[in-house]
Every structure is written in C-alpha cells, then in structure tokens.
Amino acid sequence: MTAAEPLRPDLARELIDRATKAAARRAKRLRNQLDAVQLGQDRHADHADAKVLRRVLAEHDWPGHRLVGPEAARAAWSLALHADDDADFQRAATILLERAVQGGDARIQHWAHLYDRTLVNSGRPQEFGTQQAVTATGVVLCPVRALDALDQRRASIGLSPIATGLEKVRLRCARDHPVDDSSTVVLAAVA
Template identity: 30%
Template sequence: MNAHRCLGRLGGAAAAALLGLAFALPARAAGQESAAPYPCAGVTAWRMAHPDDTYQAMVRRDAARTLSDPELRAELDERFTRDQDARIAWMARRWDRQLGRAVTLSDRNNLRWLRELVAGKGFPTAAQVGEVGVNRAWLLMQHMDDDPQFQASLLPTLEQRFADHELSGDDLARFTDRILKAQGKPQRYGTQFSPEEMGGEHFGLPDEASVREVEAHRRDLGVMPLADYACMMRVARIGHP
C-alpha cells in the first residue's frame, strides 16, 4: 500500500490498535484516582455497560481456550507487532519517506502471507488462534488496500466470525465500511472519516437523514452511538474530542 494512501485511510484500524485493539479505556495506576477522566463520557459509559466487549475480556476468554494452532497465533502476534511498530514510527514522523516505505513493505509482505493463509487454511478462527488472534488477522486485513477485491471476498467470512462471537461488532463495522468506501459506496456504520470530518455537524455524513440511517445500523449491530465513536476517534487521532 502506498504510504500516502495509508495516511488517508489508516483511520479506525490504526487508532484501534493504538488504543489497545478494543478501544480499552486508559487504566489508572494505584493512587491516581484524581487523574483526568477520559474525555468522552459516552464512551466510558458504553464500555462500563458492555464489559464483555473489551480487549481485556477477549484475553480472559482466550485464557480458557486450548488453541488448536498456536504456531499460527505466534505468527499473527509477530506480524501484528511489526505492523504496529512500523505505523507508530511513521505516524510520529509522517514526513519521513523511509518510514513510509517501511509501512508499505510491511503491508505488501502481509498481503502475500494472508493470501497464502486464506487459500490454505481459511481465515483464522477463535478455536485456532483465540479471539485476540482473530482480531489481529482482522487488523492486518484492514491494511490490505492494495487488494480491495481480496478484502471484499472476506466480508462474508468476517460476518460469520461476528455471528459466532469471534469478532467484535466494532471490527465488523470498520471492515464493512472500508470495503464500501473502496467501492465508492456510502458507508453503513460511519467509521471511515478523518478527525476533521468526524468533528463536523454530521460526522462526515452528508446530512441528518444519513446520520439517522447510520445510527440505526449501529444499533442493529450493537455498537456505540456515532457521536461517541466520533469522539473516541478524535481523541485517538488528535488527542482531544
């Protein structure tokens, strides 16, 4: 993936990873009760009301599993770490072409590997690699913008992972919208916009009617309201709501 395209389309995937995959709220160390609260009150309330949707809950569920393909999980962990190391370095110095090329090379390498994986074993399951492993495979797929047809071909599979409680609604929403955006179609869940767009009156959507339609889709999927999601993404990308 071209680094300049990556900058424009990094969006929810990178922010998700930087926030601990499942947008876990910052933990407070002992004695830090007076620390400033997370600036998006709606996000805090949503996470408190949905504790099973957190990254920590995924880790706990995985701890009770016996993974059938621990080698694949280890490979996903390594590729996820390299992906994030490259992106975090580049996001800190976006003018650095060498760091941008490192992101591009990482994506191309992962694309070749994912194609072979899916052709040979299929997209990972929680039984094979745990929910965290499925999430990491999803994150790598989010960055496969050089092959939108490959991404789109996996949407039914990811919908099934969601139905099987192996992939979060947040992840499915972002993946779905990424595919729709690549196809020049309206987004269904309103996840793929810049921080500036998300700070606008309609969160990057054309009008209020579009906002209501997206909100209905988000409710059906069981993910947080659009205003809270937009607040969270702005904090992730620019440091404030």
Template identity: 35%
Template sequence: MSAPGPTHPEIARALLDLKRRHQEAREHADLRDDDESFARLAWAEDRGTETLKLIVAVYGWPGHTLAGENGADAAWWLAHHSDDVTFQEEALELLQEAVVAGEATRRQLAFLTDRVRVRYNRPQLYGTAFALDVDSIEPYGVEDPDRLDERRAEMGLEPFDEWQQLVRNHFPLRPRNTES
C-alpha cells in the same frame, strides 16, 4: 474452567507478530513522516496481506477456534489495513461467514464493511471510517444517517457521537502555523 486455546497457536503467534509490526511501522510513520518510514509501513502491510492470504488459502478465515480471540482480531486488523481491495472483499465475505459461525465479531465486520465501501466511494453503513488531514477529521458519507445508531448497536458499536469523539481525541489536529 478456562476456554480452550487456539487449535493453531503458531498461526495466532504469526498473526499477532504481523499486527504488532504493522502497528509499530504505522506509529513510526506517523511520527517521522518520511519516505523511509512509509516504505516500512508499506512493507508491513504487504507482508501482513500476503501471509494472511496464505493462511486463508490453507485454513479458511482464521477465526477464534483456529487462532484464538487475539489471533482472530489480528487477522481482521491485517485485512482491514491491507492495500489489496480485492483481498479485502474476499476477507469481508469470509468474515461475514465467520460472524455467523461465532468465529469473529460483528464489530470487526462493521469496520471491514465500511472500509471496503469507502474504498469504492460508497457511503459507509456504520460510520467507522473518517477522513483525516491536517485541518479536519470528518466521517466519510453514511448511508441512511437517521438509522446509523440503530445499525451501530446491532453490530455492538457505541453510538456514533461517542465514536466520533473517541476518534477526534485519538487524532488531535495539529495547531495551524499562523506565522507568515
């Protein structure tokens, strides 16, 4: 017997489409590195945020029951990449409730928690966020680093060393141009 589908498949489709558009715009901006590409990315982020706000206002957090696992993941993705930190804080509270109710994952909660903390210049709890630039990839500061892997395990995350290696493999540094 398979799991029942989402109660609102149209919401799941809309969220998945917005996530796909955001990912495509992000990939394009990373490759092109021009104003037009970054404008498309900003548009995709804004559209995702505004649509998710509307869904939340009408239905509450779009968890597994409402939007299915993939739709719920897309909702988290959109909140995580939103430029609206006030909305991210609201989403974080709703996501905490959704995790307790079994409607979202602890992993999603860990990532959004760190995103909000970093945006307020607070140390992250789970070591999910990294500062990326041309020369380095470094994690943002972490609260109580001695217990980091313990906290990560509680949230269903791999050990920090494994995560850090995954991040560095995904975002390889560009070779420096040493010619003058």
C-alpha cells in the same frame, strides 16, 4: 487442551506479531517519522503481511477464535483492515469474516469495520459509520448511507452511538497521531 486454547497457537503468534509490528509502523507513518527509504520498507512490509494473511485465508478460511484465539483473530482483522492497497483481497476477507461471524467464530464489530472500509475504499457510502478521514483540520466521518438511521444500525451490532464513537476517535487521534500536514488524509476506525 482447554476450550480457551487456540487450535493453532503457532499461527496465532505469527498474526499477533505481524499486527503489532504493523501498528507500530502505522503510528510512525502517521507522525511523519519515516524517511523515504523507511516508507518504502513500510509498504513492502504491509504487502508481505497481506500476502501472509492471504495464505492463511486460503488454507483456513477466516482465522477465528477457535483456530487462533480472540487476540490473533483481532490481529488478522487489523491486517485485513489496513490492506487498503488490495481492494479485491479486502473484499474477499470481508466475505470470509462474515461467514466466521455467522458461525460464532468472530466479532460482528470486526466485520462491520472491514465491510465499511471496503465500501469507503470503493467510493461508496459506508453502512455503520466506522470510518473517518483524519486531516489537519480534524476528524471527519466518511460518507454514510441513510445517516438518520445510523445509530440504529450501530446499535444492532453492539456499537456505541456515532457521536460517542467519533469523540473517542478525536481524542485518540489528538493524543496519539497529531497530523501537521493539511494534505494528509488517513482512514481511522470508529468504535
């Protein structure tokens, strides 16, 4: 076995498959392309994805680069990031992801995004400015603690300045997810 091969390629395939399908569902949901039945099926699939990831975390801790490889570790992060209906699970995943980062087995940027998401979902200001609300009027940054030091905190974990990150999100959202309902609010991540 080479160093690049994950220890659990089977688990890697499952995580990547689930995250790929979840991303496709989210894209349709953001474009308002799902009817009521499909929305219900979509939510059921999201819960099933979180349940699978919960099992993986219970058995292996965070599925990091060594266990599943970088692509599947990113997939696991995406599933946790979008498990917004289960705040306790997201917080637990954040703790395990932080441990993986400390052990050199995961990306610190993934942890920052998930950490910010848990803060925003609990009504608290985020730390790294990775979360915005996408509305019909545009992309707005969710509240941030100590905004004057945000770019310093972002630089400390390898993220671009907030102005650059926001512009990327605005361009991506305008291209990929046109929103035409003024009541629609969707969390988006800033790179």
